[in-house]
Amino acid sequence: MSLQLDFPAVLERWPSFLAGAVLTLELAAFATVLGALLGTLAAVGRGTHNALISGACKVYVETIRNTPLLVQIFLVYFGLASLGLKFSAFTVAVAALTINVGAYTAEIMRAGFEAIPRGQIEAAEGLALSRLQIYWHIILLPAIEKVYPALTSQFVLLMLASSVCSQISAEELTAVANYIQSDTYRAFETYIIVAVLYVILSLVMRAGFWGLGLVLFPRRRRLGTPL
Amino acid sequence: MQQNPSSDSIVSLRDVQKSFGSLRVLDGVSFAVERGEVLALIGRSGSGKSTALRCIDRFEKVDGGEIVVCGHRVDRPDVDLRALRQDVGIVFQSYNLFPHLTIEQNITLAPCAVKGLANSQAKDLARKVLAQVGLEEKLHAYPEQLSGGQQQRAAIARSLAMQPKVMLFDEVTSALDPELTAEVLKVIEQLAADGMTMVMVTHEMGFAKGIADRIVFMHRGKVHETGPASILTSPTTPELTQFVGTGNLKS
Numbered sequence: 001m002s003l004q005l006d007f008p009a010v011l012e013r014w015p016s017f018l019a020g021a022v023l024t025l026e027l028a029a030f031a032t033v034l035g036a037l038l039g040t041l042a043a044v045g046r047g048t049h050n051a052l053i054s055g056a057c058k059v060y061v062e063t064i065r066n067t068p069l070l071v072q073i074f075l076v077y078f079g080l081a082s083l084g085l086k087f088s089a090f091t092v093a094v095a096a097l098t099i100n101v102g103a104y105t106a107e108i109m110r111a112g113f114e115a116i117p118r119g120q121i122e123a124a125e126g127l128a129l130s131r132l133q134i135y136w137h138i139i140l141l142p143a144i145e146k147v148y149p150a151l152t153s154q155f156v157l158l159m160l161a162s163s164v165c166s167q168i169s170a171e172e173l174t175a176v177a178n179y180i181q182s183d184t185y186r187a188f189e190t191y192i193i194v195a196v197l198y199v200i201l202s203l204v205m206r207a208g209f210w211g212l213g214l215v216l217f218p219r220r221r222r223l224g225t226p227l
Numbered sequence: 228m229q230q231n232p233s234s235d236s237i238v239s240l241r242d243v244q245k246s247f248g249s250l251r252v253l254d255g256v257s258f259a260v261e262r263g264e265v266l267a268l269i270g271r272s273g274s275g276k277s278t279a280l281r282c283i284d285r286f287e288k289v290d291g292g293e294i295v296v297c298g299h300r301v302d303r304p305d306v307d308l309r310a311l312r313q314d315v316g317i318v319f320q321s322y323n324l325f326p327h328l329t330i331e332q333n334i335t336l337a338p339c340a341v342k343g344l345a346n347s348q349a350k351d352l353a354r355k356v357l358a359q360v361g362l363e364e365k366l367h368a369y370p371e372q373l374s375g376g377q378q379q380r381a382a383i384a385r386s387l388a389m390q391p392k393v394m395l396f397d398e399v400t401s402a403l404d405p406e407l408t409a410e411v412l413k414v415i416e417q418l419a420a421d422g423m424t425m426v427m428v429t430h431e432m433g434f435a436k437g438i439a440d441r442i443v444f445m446h447r448g449k450v451h452e453t454g455p456a457s458i459l460t461s462p463t464t465p466e467l468t469q470f471v472g473t474g475n476l477k478s
Contacts, residue, residue: 122286123323123382127337127389128312137336142327219327219369 020176028159031097039105064103112143243292254448270445316391376407
């Protein structure tokens, strides 16, 4: 029994692979930005004294963290459909991924918020800053800075997990691979290429987050402290 | 030891009560601070002096009594906290500079965000207040690049930039070694000479004696003895005698 790999037969489909990879990156980018916003709001909400808001945020976070992503995707997909609302697979995928990563982001950001020393907030209050100004100027960036590695790992994981969006025929990388392997009967080669492409996408995202970190945390850049 | 705070007091506390759970921390505290006056709150740890100071800026809510600060009724639940805190500057033992901002940004943040100062004006202001504390060259440094004494001076400058009518100092030199303590005290002395109204909780008895117009000695949540700085050398109550006699008067 010998292994015979025929990469050229698969690689000639490179435009499809490329399109799939780009779509995966787009999915990840949208869900990361929206999920970061949603998660941060949920983390703030969970910390408020309003029992209704903090309870709602807790239910959201715990529900999402204790159900499979694929089930969440189906719930959004079929849920919207049964309400008579028609959206593209891409939109549904972004929505489901956002809801999913928002819950994990909320937990990570909550840890970041809790790591801000009480004295920082008192000093800001003593300077007459409003609550919103304190969140914006004093808490948010240092909180993100404290959890940045955990946060960015979560977003890379999200990109990898977006492969299950192939199940609702969003034309992302894994869905493309499924077509190609059924066309070419070269499944092993196809998924080797796809795996390599996912590694490249991960590296691209990590490089992006590294660059974003330089912009967000100028003190790190100035003092040369690695993140 | 009760006084009737006069109406032109910058700060006045009358019969202030405060408990943490079953622990009565302030038990009928009254004192007043006039414009331009420097008042030193002294006493043992746990005597209530820091709590009394924090009540002035409403970092603690009082259970009873009356606090008036620059016309704000601080004891009332409807006090406008942001208006109060524009009139009152507070400096903490642990400096509490914002670590992610440069010294300049630390100073300009509140004048821009709260008072709506233009960026260029705020930067001029930052230079001015940093010169006051002798730190002009640290304008673009980050807090962690400064020594403890420099951080505390920067924190004082940050507070000054809001042009408060009264400044509160909560054991601002307790985390510093004697040399750094001296450089911070020098800045505070200069402020006093410039006529700033100040209330300070301090363990530096020599300093309190040199700078304070009035001493309030707190003991078990009450104002136990009060008077001019000379009470430190000739105390009338046995508690203050014991307190200043335990080596606290070394400067």
